Amino acid sequence: MSSPIDEVVRQAGEWLRGDGPMHEIVISTRIRLARNLRGFPFLVRADADQRAEVVATLEAALRKARGLEDFYHLNIDELDELDRTLLVERHLISRQHAEGSGSRLVAFHPGEASALMVNEEDHVRLQVMHSGLRLDETWDEINAIDDALDEHVDFEFHPQYGYLTACPTNVGTGIRVSVMLHLPALQLTNELEKVGQAATAMKLAIRGLHGEGTQALGDFFQVSNQITLGRTEAEIIDDFRRVVIPKIVEYEQAARDALLTNRLHALDDKIWRAMGALCSARLMSSKEAMQHLSHVRMGLHVGRLSSVDLRTVNELFIQMQPAHLQKLQGERLNGEQRSTARAALFRARLSQN
């Protein structure tokens, strides 16, 4: 029988499926909830036995909870480094969870849209993720998972402050809404500052591909709320839906139109050089590849490129990552071998002959 990881490698994943509303610019919508079990200390104070008990309690709850019966359960500590990295690349667990220690779990639906980390920063981190801008659907789903779990465990909840969390920035709703955006045109036209201003005005944070403290790669930017206390989930989600995301999408669309109208040669140059490099390099880092794939993806969406399909490009964003690459090759690869294998992958998938 193949492992859940093997299943994951074989499928497209959710966060870069490339469909859903506004998918040309909005890569994915993700909502995360932080919860802690009543009667257990926060993790910074928990000993090994208490951590293990948290895991056992949640495993039991998951097996009984409505709609969560099919989730894969993986004990992070039992996975090798490659598999842990693969789950990070898949956006199913955080780097912190991968690199942590002690008893900890990830559980996720085979389709990868919903996942749950046990003993990351809080006892429980729920996550639901969909490609495109799908705030309501994502919220409804995570709300349902939260309710289903709530029937079998007792979450720490304060009548005045709401859900209590390890880090005070999550207290209250414990919600983090993150929308991943693909903004290559704003990057090319040096207008990302506009996005920063739009986000800060609504007290939202902008970050790179893998969240807090990470660099933007491949022109992917994640917008997420910073405030969880004093506003309802509906109000927080509304800021994204009604104000910030439409504004950023409009900026990016305007930048794409401006490039098409005023700087077509420069735009085509970026797009076709990216294809040229992907189809001809013999060594390629993931950082460089992200940038080229970003330009190719934009090329497809602005109609300047048609020799590849979007599905292939989206798959390559995922498959070219270090752990995926090694899984697909079926062997451990050092840095130069990965660079060679990555370049070969692009030539095989993107070359026309």
Place this chain on the structure above:
Amino acid sequence: MSSPIDEVVRQAGEWLRGDGPMHEIVISTRIRLARNLRGFPFLVRADADQRAEVVATLEAALRKARGLEDFYHLNIDELDELDRTLLVERHLISRQHAEGSGSRLVAFHPGEASALMVNEEDHVRLQVMHSGLRLDETWDEINAIDDALDEHVDFEFHPQYGYLTACPTNVGTGIRVSVMLHLPALQLTNELEKVGQAATAMKLAIRGLHGEGTQALGDFFQVSNQITLGRTEAEIIDDFRRVVIPKIVEYEQAARDALLTNRLHALDDKIWRAMGALCSARLMSSKEAMQHLSHVRMGLHVGRLSSVDLRTVNELFIQMQPAHLQKLQGERLNGEQRSTARAALFRARLSQN
């Protein structure tokens, strides 16, 4: 009737024909002689009438001199900027001659191997140029031209110092031997210092593509003698033939072998990325193009590339230069238009479909 310039544009030229001994590394051999007419002041002291008289004297001599009857004669001052630049790109005149003022001439054989500048820095600068390493043939030819002219004009010659020249560094033989080398592997392996050492040990200078004070472009380096006084022409030429050039060629060959043996992926990466960029860019500067063409040329010579032929690559080195590009397009182009036209030229000539 078409002008000599039109004839020139249509042909391959001599300096990058790509044949001759050691042509994989030695691009061309050029010998230049500096001469001044007896009875005329050096040019820094000559007035307009005297400059004109020098031109008239030499034009008359050229028409009578044995073997020089077929030379094209062009009055530089009557040429527009584009044509003057084209002659520089062709290595038929110096930048100094193109940008100078007053009555001045270029005369050259239709095949472009031999040329003569009147009123550049000296009254006469003779030049013979051949692709590959052809020191003897080049010397014999320039010697014959010198003798043929000598029958019709009187060159300033001092019994002790030899030929007198405007700049003291040319006094004596007035000879400058220049060998253009293509050293991409030494550039990639960071070993150009070796070449510098070999040259300086023999009191030779290393310079970029267009001589003194210019930058090396496309990994082309010109080695030339600095000393003209106290050694015979034969001794100077011998230093090149027996010592310096074989040593540099050996270094470059060793560097190519080392890349093939130890860094094949990195070598292929350079070569194929160069092809990729040339076949896909929509905007390309001549500086960037030189670098890519250099890698493609090396790729052909080390047998890692066979989808283009050397002749095409050598032609492109010439044709992609600003003045050539505009002549071939038949119109004046601004910077961005040249960049676009250059990229289109590469796609048309190098793409396989």
